[in-house]
Amino acid sequence: MAPIASDAAALLxxxxxxxxxxxxxxxxxxxxxKFADMPAACSVCGQAFEPEPGFYFGAMFVSYAFSVAIFAITTVALYFLAGDPALWVYIVGVGAAATACTPLALRYSRALMLYWFGGVHYQPERAHRPAPAAHA
Structure with a gap:
């Protein structure tokens, strides 16, 4: 697989x-x-994915922002699409949306922490390059 040139695309x-x-x-x-399991280092370039012990505790704040966005989007969607339903519909809908999005929120909050605060930058020379084919 060829490396992704853009930081944003690689993050996504x-x-x-x-x-x-x-x-x-x-x-x-x-x-x-096992959705939260991360290898200790990159299988291609050997970059450590945990720069220091407890590094991902900061991802809780990013995950909180994702949760607030999920709650707000779900509430507004229910209000407009379901015509302001009963309170229990909001509670069940927001709870289901938050539960369903938890794996993605955790993954992207950790990825954002690593990209923003991990002190690691893209180095194209570190990407896996296939060995040149031998001539017959």
């Missing part, structure tokens, strides 16, 4: 901030028991 694809190739997470988001 949840790829390593240094080589833009290695996956940040070990399992897909739908594996609910």
């Amino acid at each position: 694809a949840l790829r390593c901030p240094r080589c833009h190739e290695g996956a940040l997470f070990s399992h897909p988001a739908y594996r609910l028991t």
